Amino acid sequence: MNNSPMMKQALLAYVDAFNAGDAERLLALFAEEATVEDPVGLEPKRGRAEFEQFFRYAISGGAKLELVAPPRASFSNHAAVTFIVHTEMEGRAVGIHVTDVMTFDENGKIVHMRAFWGQDDVRTADSPNA
Template identity: 50%
Template sequence: MKSALQAYVDGFNSGDPAAVTSLFADDAVVADPVGNPPIEGRAAIDEFYTGAVGAGAKLSLDAPIRGSHGDRAAMAFSVHMPGMRIRVIDIMTFGDDGRIVRMEAHWGPGDVES
């Protein structure tokens, strides 16, 4: 799980949305941020990450990636975009095949810096 989250960061930072979306199951759900309507299914997830990576988002870890003894891993990181920084904690749930089945991004207006 930790290596999958590192691959997520690396995919963003190399400008490769396909590397990011390949980590997700076809029926995965993305909540970014939690509380917004979920992004569901392969086509919607591909579109979401193509837009995010295309907007020039780069990620930097704020702490080491954490894994659990179960099916989840988390990372605290910052999203850097032109003129803005967003501090985020992502929690990913993994399926038996090692692919992400649910991504929850925890951040709100108070986590956005200009």
């Protein structure tokens, strides 16, 4: 079975729902027991209660995701999407340069999200290499 189209559709739906400020639509993409590592390397959010709070907060801040490349799939249940998060930190406009890798369960729900971005992937307009 080739799940690629389904996974890519879910990644684009994630971006759309985020940008529409539609937390319900975004949360519906995730399995109840999903783990969300955002960013990878800090304590993961485990299970609906934790990641729901995280996403509602992120969306309420008015951040917008700008896709910078079409999603990539794989020959298994993982897919990747690369974007810039336009948001504010301490009153300044910043772009957070992110690649998400999502893992899907057999129902097409996201069970694991890993957001790759580090300290120096948060850039202001006057950053070097912004």
